[in-house]
Amino acid sequence: MKMYGFWRSLAAYRVRVALKLKGIDYEEEGVNLLAGEQHDPAYLKINPQGAVPALILDDGTILSQSMAILEWLEETYPRQNPLLPTTPNNRARVRSLCHIAVSDSHPLVVPRIRSYLSKDLALGDATTAKWLNHWSDRSLAIFNDRLTQESQTGRYCHGDAVSIADICLASQVVGATGFFGCSLEPYPKVKQIFESLMQIAAFEKSLPKHQPGAPAPAA
Numbered sequence: 001m002k003m004y005g006f007w008r009s010l011a012a013y014r015v016r017v018a019l020k021l022k023g024i025d026y027e028e029e030g031v032n033l034l035a036g037e038q039h040d041p042a043y044l045k046i047n048p049q050g051a052v053p054a055l056i057l058d059d060g061t062i063l064s065q066s067m068a069i070l071e072w073l074e075e076t077y078p079r080q081n082p083l084l085p086t087t088p089n090n091r092a093r094v095r096s097l098c099h100i101a102v103s104d105s106h107p108l109v110v111p112r113i114r115s116y117l118s119k120d121l122a123l124g125d126a127t128t129a130k131w132l133n134h135w136s137d138r139s140l141a142i143f144n145d146r147l148t149q150e151s152q153t154g155r156y157c158h159g160d161a162v163s164i165a166d167i168c169l170a171s172q173v174v175g176a177t178g179f180f181g182c183s184l185e186p187y188p189k190v191k192q193i194f195e196s197l198m199q200i201a202a203f204e205k206s207l208p209k210h211q212p213g214a215p216a217p218a219a
């Protein structure tokens with residue numbers, strides 16, 4: 001299997017974690033989003049949306065959209081580290097948590113939105129940074145409220161087994177704290193679960209800072 005990703009892509013992070021949790025061999029090829037490679041005609045043949053991730057299966061099938069890929073991985077490899085609970089109600093809760101990040105927050109901070117705000121609408125970098133911080137922080141607050149209030153929360157988002165909700169939560173935290181200036185201090189439940197997830201190799205090794213192309217840490 002081959003994944004097209006990028007070191008700082010939060011959607012690619014989600015798929016990278018799931019591939020590792022499922023123990024699936026894959027290679028990753030970087031599409032430099034900051035250099036605009038997602039718009040290259042060759043890449044648009046792979047994903048006409050001009051976004052990563054895209055997952056190329058061994059038979060040549062191309063999958064896109066991180067949630068669709070997570071669901072495909074779960075359906076295809078259900079017994080390798082299951083990432084969804086068994087009952088419809090619990091599965092709905094896990095998916096609902098996923099969509100806080102995937103549907104409601106992440107789409108507000110992707111490169112095409114950042115560029116439209118700062119360049120096309122001429123809002124500039126400072127106002128755009130405020131937007132990115134605001135929506136990322138709002139999403140952390142919503143995660144924290146739900147994870148605190150709902151009795152199904154355990155060591156992880158849903159009980160004591162890792163699920164796709166944890167993958168989506170982790171991607172949200174990685175972007176919010178790593179790129180958009182948010183703090184986890186106001187959100188103790190999110191902080192606690194994120195710290196537990198970082199003990200798991202698949203989550204830690206998938207972090208942007210470990211990927212080829214990531215900037216070296218400041219000396």
Ligand SMILES: N[C@@H](CCC(=O)N[C@@H](CS)C(=O)NCC(=O)O)C(=O)O
Pocket residue numbers: 008009010011012033038050051052053064065066067102110111112113
């Ligand atoms: N909803 C999609 C989002 C895909 C997406 O927008 N990915 C970003 C990187 S995290 C991207 O490639 N953006 C390119 C751009 O905005 O130009 C998913 O979850 O896969």
